[in-house]
Amino acid sequence: MKIGFFLFLLLLLPLKLLASQSGWIEKSGYYKPYVKVKANNCLVLFITEKGKVYRGKCRKNRSLVTPGKKFYSNSQKITYIVLEIEDFSYPKVIETGEIGK
DSSP states (O other), rough: OOOHHHHHHHHHHHHHHHHHEEEEEEEEEEEEEEEEEEEESSSEEOTTTTSOOOEOOOOTOOOOOOOOOSSOOOEEEEEEEEOOOOOOOOEEEEEEEEEEO
């Protein structure tokens, strides 16, 4: 039983390390959601509970992507989609997730 649980944890550990980190940044009383990415040629879509979509672009030498929108609280859930953009081709979905409290 203990060996099975240990093997299960070994399988989950790499999946957790590959997942992007996300959360909230507080600045001057406002909050901004962020996603940490590894690619330079990507676009991150932030979708609120009400269906509004905000975008954040990956920049060179920066791993955090935030939208231009500031929020008054961090109590809402925001879904994010990380898209890889290549030259003159369709975007490819790299990852999706949810930013919670």
